[in-house]
């Protein structure tokens with residue numbers, strides 16, 4: 156079993172949107188998937204509850220309860236656990252990171268978000284975790300040209316030497332509307348958004364499931 160933690164110290168960056176979409180992507184590809192919702196606002200749980208079709212299981216849990224949730228997930232044949240965290244919850248984020256095989260740091264392309272990200276990155280770096288920055292809510296390029304805000308953000312991320320996912324998630328209404336009914340953009344009638352999310356999953360999955368030594372393998376025996 157593998158664990159992806161979605162983190163950002165800033166609120167509204169898109170943690171729940173990304174966590175739900177990655178969990179749904181895994182589910183749609185036949186993986187036994189569990190969402191661990193650590194955010195007291197329970198947004199990820201609401202998304203999963205709103206879903207009519209079969210979907211990922213979801214548990215609400217405190218940061219301190221994550222380890223037990225992970226062990227239980229290993230025991231019940233879960234392939235992927237996706238942890239959705241709350242903004243500013245440094246301790247919970249620490250717990251999630253300790254248990255994660257891959258951390259996703261969600262950031263909007265604004266300098267304020269990137270400044271907050273630099274602090275989060277420090278925690279990730281200290282724990283020596285495989286991690287990737289996912290830029291979210293970026294304006295759609297016009298005529299193939301990135302908006303100046305996006306260019307500036309990418310330069311800032313580059314300057315910080317942060318690894319960035321090659322797929323940038325754009326500002327698209329479908330990401331909101333699909334999740335209202337617990338569906339992924341991959342299941343909604345928006346081919347562009349579907350392709351975007353699929354591309355991100357295709358890039359992330361091998362990173363999350365990469366062979367590596369450590370307690371995950373030991374737990375699997």
Ligand SMILES: Nc1ncnc2c1ncn2[C@@H]1O[C@H](COP(=O)(O)OP(=O)(O)O)[C@@H](O)[C@H]1O
Nearest residue numbers: 166167168169170171172292325326327330331
């Ligand atoms: N790529 C996107 N395009 C359009 N709206 C988005 C996108 N990502 C997030 N949102 C919206 O922004 C708001 C905050 O996103 P959310 O995932 O709840 O952030 P967080 O969990 O980090 O607080 C929500 O209303 C969500 O629907």
Ligand SMILES: [Mg+2]
Nearest residue numbers: 170171194198
């Ligand atoms: Mg959230």
